[in-house]
Amino acid sequence: MKHRSFKLRWSRYYQFILEGQIFYLKLKAYTNKDEGIKKWELITECTYEKAIRNGHKDNVVIVEDEVSIAPVQALTLIFNRTYGINERDMRTAVVEAQESIRELGKHTEIKFGLEYKVFKRIIELKVKEFKEDYSRGIAI
Structure with missing residues (x-):
């Protein structure tokens, strides 16, 4: 605000x-x-x-x-449109996914196209984790 x-x-x-x-x-x-x-x-x-x-x-x-360098806030809005979870949690998922592919890129050469697949898979896993937390009443 x-x-x-x-x-x-x-x-x-x-x-x-x-x-x-x-x-x-x-x-x-x-x-x-x-x-x-x-x-x-x-x-x-x-x-x-x-x-x-x-x-x-x-x-x-x-x-x-450009997934590793795209603005976090923009990606959060876009992916939240798809997955429809709490915006704070979506931001967490985006940040973790970007950090993961950047770290992976430091240690190995990632083929073109694979970077986004890894990013999206991490997003999907985090979203699943958050939704499970919601269903158990853990998340706010």
């Missing part, structure tokens, strides 16, 4: 392509006299197209190719 002293400084629009599906996101930057924050939000295709017509740059991210 941002304080009312923050003012919008700029916005950027993105298409995140994941397994053939397109997700439209907007990245907004806010600042006040002391600090700044960036916030991602899912938007509609219509909003995205209107922004591009109004002169905003078209930014495309192919998630499968």
Whole structure:
């Protein structure tokens, strides 16, 4: 949650392509006299197209190719749309999956395409774990 002293400084629009599906996101930057924050939000295709017509740059991210460096907040929104779990838990799953593939990449050369498969498998395992916790009443 941002304080009312923050003012919008700029916005950027993105298409995140994941397994053939397109997700439209907007990245907004806010600042006040002391600090700044960036916030991602899912938007509609219509909003995205209107922004591009109004002169905003078209930014495309192919998630499968850039999963280890894609922004955590954006991936959290995208994967939460698919899995529908608590956003905090989805963020945890994304962070753990990214850290795992980065660590794996330090010790071995990962073939193109395998990085995303490993990432997605870790996400699926974490989501399953969280859903089991929910059903047992462990998670908040």
